[in-house]
Amino acid sequence: MKIDDSIFARYQAGKCSAAEQLLVERWLDQLDRFPEPEDRPMLMLLENLDDKMPFARKRKKQSLWKWIAAASILMVLSTATYLYWSSRADHFRYANIEDVKAPIKSNAVVVLENNMEYDLDKLKRNDTLNTGSYRIVRTEDDEIIYLTDPAQQSKIVYNTIRTKTGGTAHVQLADGTQVWLNTNSELRYPISFRGDIREVALQGEGYFEVAKQERNHKRVPFFVRGNTQTIQVLGTKFNADFTSNNETALLEGAVAFSDHGSHLGQSKKDQFPVRIRPNQVYDGKKIIEARDITRYIDWKEGYFELNDLNVGQLSRKLSAWYGVEIKVDNSLAQVQLFGRVRRDKSLKEVLDLMGQVYPMNYTMKNNYIYIK
Known part of the structure; x- marks a missing residue:
């Protein structure tokens, strides 16, 4: 059976006739019975829709386009409903599952120099927290900035921003650096x-856009200090993951590494023998060339990047974001994924998307989710 390639473009744009829509959906339902398209434009059309699809198990090359077509065209139709695959609910069964919503709050606190904690969700946009000697402002863009008078500061004053499960925060430092x-x-x-x-100290993961600063015609270095690694920065954009992943991904500029942890105010001179270029990643042992460096900041952009990720790895990301423990059966842990999905979806929606492509069951008990 031969299908006109232009039908897919009209289907994607929602301009198909009822008959054409029925034809495409029947074709999707019988993918394995039809030959692959042989023309390059058709293949490129399907491949270009990749970022609109949810997940798929990696399969042998000659059948990959079928999964790209099925999932990609589906996701174009709507982000809220699943027209075609919803009719195939037999691929995914669940019981006793609560609909865990995506976080809608900052779930973050600022800790002042006297160890007092202030819930940032109580600081509304365009509001100001007056501490006495300085003010903390939450801008219209949901950014935390400081209004200070350095002349009144007789000593260095430290604050801490701490995010909890499902929390994120955006702060502008005194030099204009964005974190x-x-x-x-x-x-x-x-x-x-x-x-x-x-210098700043980081635990967990943060994305930095470091502002250039000079004093006496010399560039002022910037250090990100962690428990097991220290980063020296020279005006740049990078993602520092100081969790168990221990990966630093460089988007712009230059950074160097000391494979030793350090703390704020540390006086000793560290050596920084490792240096990486843009589009490289350093994991504490080796330098990796990244095919897509932006996947390391998927969380900042509001989605889960699934390329080069398996179900076991994704489950750990979901646990941290939704605040529930997820246990994956060994038979599923290494199933490879690709595509992306927004982080504002509920956990149930994410799990349903997985189940639409690869058969699995999930159950929830005592705040644990079991996938098998």
Whole structure:
């Protein structure tokens, strides 16, 4: 059976006639009975829809286009409903599952120099927290900034922003550096930088856009200090994952590494023998060339990047985001995924998307989800 390639473009744009729509859906339902398209434009059309699809188990090359077609065209239709695959619910059964919603709050606190904690969700947009000697503002863009008078500061004052499960935060430091914190992370920083260095301490994961700063015609270095690694920065954009993954991905500029942890105010001179270029990743042992460096900041952009990810790895990301423990059967843990899915979906929607492509069951008991 030969299908006109232009039908897919009209189907994607929602401009098919009723007869054409029925034809495409019947074709999707019988993929294995039809030959692959032989023309390159058709294959490129299907491949270009990849980022609109949910997940798929990696299969042998000659049949991959079928899964791209089925899932991609489906996801174009609607982000809220699943027209075609919803009729195939027999692929996915569940029982006793609660609909865990995506976090809608910051789930973050700021810890002042006197160890007092303030819930950032109580600080509304365009509101100000007056601490006495400085003010903390939450802007219209949901960014935390500081209003200070350095002349009134007789010593370095440190604050900490800490995100909880499902939490994120965005803070602008005194030098203009922008930092985004992922869930279950912590950033300790001075409200004003002094001396000939700038330094912050990170636990967890953060994305940095470091501002250039000069003093006496010399560039002021910037250090990100962790428990097992220290990063020296020279005006750049990078993602530092100081969790068990221990990966730093460089988007722009240059960074160097010391494979030793350090703390704020540390006086000893560390050596930084490892240096990476843009589109490279350092995992503490080796330098990796990244095919798509932006996948390391998927969390900042509001989605889960699934390329080069398996079900076991995704389950750990979902656990951290939704606040439930997920256990995956060994037979599923290594199933490979690709595509992407938004982080504002409920956990049930994410699990349903997985089940539409690969048969699995999930159950929930005592805040544990079991996938098998």
